Amino acid sequence: MKPDSAPSERLTSEPLNLLPQYRQKWLQFAWSTESIDQATAIEAIDAMYGRAKLEPPQIEFCANPLELRERVEFYLERDPEGLRQPWYYLLYSCWSEIRKRLDRPLWTNLYEHMGGELFDDLSQQLRDPLEKQLQRQWGTISHELGLHWHRGLEATLWEVMQYPTWLISNGALIDFCVTELGYTWQEEDWLIERGNTCDQEQWPLMQTIAAQVGWVVPLKQMCWVCDRPHKWAFDSAGQLHGQREPAIEYSGGFQVYAYHGLWLDDRFRKKPPSQWQPIWLCSRPNPPYERMIIQEIGYARLCQEYKIKIVDTWQNHTLLWFPLGGGRKVYLLKTVDEATGTNQYVEVPALTSVRAAIAWVNEQTGKE
Secondary structure, three states: OEOOOOHHHHOOHHHHOOHHHHHHHHHHHHOOOOOOOHHHHHHHHHHHHHHOOOOOOEEEEEOOHHHHHHHHHHHHHHOOOOOOOOHHHHHHHHHHHHHHOOOHHHHHHHHHHHOHHHHHHHHHHHHHHHHHHHHHHHHHHHHHHOOOOOOHHHHHHHHHOOHHHHHHHHHHHHHHHHHHOOOEOOOOHHHHOOOOOOOOOHHHHHHHHHHHHOOEEEOOOEEEEEOOOOEEOEOOOOOEOOOOOOOEEOHHHOEEOEEOOEEOOOOOOOOOHHHOOHHHHHOOOOHHHHHHHHHHHOHHHHHHHOOOEEEEEEOOEEEEEEEOHHHOEEEEEEEEOOOOOOEEEEEEOOOOOHHHHHHHHHHHHOOO
16 A cells, blocks of 8 residues: 555645544444345445355354343354354454455555654544544443343454444544545555555445444354344444433443443433432442433432432531442532522532531632
8 A cells, every 4th residue: 555655744634633433434324224245245245255265154144132131142052054153253353354355454554654753643643533433332232132231242242343443443544545645556575575465446445344244243154234223323422322212222222321431221211311319329339320310310309309418518608428339529618609599519529517518619610
């Protein structure tokens, strides 16, 4: 992969201003709600296996991630290929062979020609934020699937099912470098010796797999493709979010509920925040959930309906605390506005007197 001129000379502010467009372009591939075109997927998967010197697999299409997980687990338990290999080896080895001949050579060529400093700089601006955003979404889906990173087969599936998101984030950076910086695929002896060979068909195939096939789990003789959801819902920050409705919805009844990127369990799904219970704060420690509950219920309602303990009072101020799970506490300075009679609340550290709490608040706000 070689540019017409040195990368440092071509990397002006003009192409850099286009980075958000490429991030959004490839996010749209990940967020598509169009059903997978099975003919296109079969053709691309056969080509992908061919590059890895594997025979075309039997391909099964799944309506949603839960169906995909169940089919993969059932297949591995039966071991129909008679390989008698550990399931983690079967899952990792096929993807490893495919990526060795699909995106990794493109990635390595790009790094070698651009140089580490420029490559890392572009990665930090384009690839890394995209990958983090997609991984947060995958984390929300994996909660719904009940996959846990530390549990045997579940841990392997948890990782393998992330691979397609890496193709999206890698693809965005390669797309930018090819389109805006003029990189083209060229064979060079010193790269061939390292096994980092590329050809004109490699990049279009990677684009097709990432953008039109999407979520795929390959084994040597079998490959599963998950259809896309027919609904995504986000907040203004691009985080998964639905108010009493699914943030992600697939065919077959698979739904994911989320609150500003945080996966929701059954307690929160279809109840408005006005019906959330302060007592939920005493369940097992979970800071993100605790912050969500406190933010939605509000300090005023917590102080009315929850078990609070007064630490100190002085004039129109009260220092109090309420409990969280695991024996932790949240301290508040409550102040009654003398003109309106309304209550104002400020969260403060674990202090023992109102005056100390007032001094801390004044220090934080710059007041005398």
